[in-house]
Structures are given as structure tokens and as C-alpha cells.
Amino acid sequence: MSLVYITAIEGHVPKDxxxxxxxFLEFCCLVWQGVITEQTLTEIDDVLRHFHLFCKVFWNAGVIDYFSLPQQCAMKHYHYLIFQFGAPNGLCSSITESKHIKAVK
Structure with missing residues (x-):
């Protein structure tokens, strides 16, 4: 699916x-894996470093003045949290939220 997005924007926006x-999409694919090895953690760090390197294109173009997205801040903690608590195996916070809503009703 990510290849579709990349192909759709390629040639229409700057390379960065x-x-x-x-x-970003590669980071998402890596952290969503059910089994994460030391090699995967290294790949997560590498792709995150690339993300932060390339995302400066938005700042340099004057699109934004500063980055203030909590999700981007949380990205840098994934390695540590996966190392401490293991892979989430596709667990999503919306799953627990939907169960909570059903329980409350």
C-alpha cells in the first residue's frame, strides 16, 4: 500500500x-511487525534518522515554522519501549477504546 502513495506523489513534489x-511509511511497517529483532530495532533507528533528516524540507520551504506533532515525538521512543516491553503485535489503542465504550454502555 505504501508503494501506491509514494508512486502517486513522486514527480509532483520535491524529492525530499x-x-x-x-x-515514515517504512518506519510504520517496521514497528507494526509482530516479531521485532535487534536487526529490526537497528532498522527502526536508521529509518527514523532518515525521516528527521528529510522532514526538514517542510521547514526549509517555509511550509511550517516548527514541528509540534505528538506522534512524531513518540516515534523516537519506539525503540526503547519495544526493547522494554516487546512488540505490540499489531495492538492498536482503538481496540481498547472500543472495548471500553462497549463496557461503559
Missing amino acids: VVCTFQA
Whole structure:
């Protein structure tokens, strides 16, 4: 699916924008894996470093003045949290939220 997004924007936006989205989507794919090894953690660190390197294109172009997205801040904690608590195996916070809503009703 991520290849569809990259292909759709390639040639229409600057190369660094494509690289930013590619790094972000690769990061998502890596952290969503059910089994995460030391090699995967290294890949997560590498792709996160690339994401932060390329996302500066938005700042340099004057699109934004500063980055203030909590999700981007949380990305840098994934390695530590996965190392401490293991892979979430596709667990999503919306699952627990929907169960909570059913329980409350």
C-alpha cells in the first residue's frame, strides 16, 4: 500500500518530500511487525534518522515554522519501549477504546 502513495506523489513534489513519506511509511511497517529483532530495532533507528533528516524540507520551504506533532515525538521512543516491553503485535489503542465504550454502555 505504501508503494501506491509514494508512486502517486513522486514527480509532483520535491524529492525530499517523497523521501520523508517513504521513511515514515517504512518506519510504520517496521514497528507494526509482530516479531521485532535487534536487526529490526537497528532498522527502526536508521529509518527514523532518515525521516528527521528529510522532514526538514517542510521547514526549509517555509511550509511550517516548527514541528509540534505528538506522534512524531513518540516515534523516537519506539525503540526503547519495544526493547522494554516487546512488540505490540499489531495492538492498536482503538481496540481498547472500543472495548471500553462497549463496557461503559
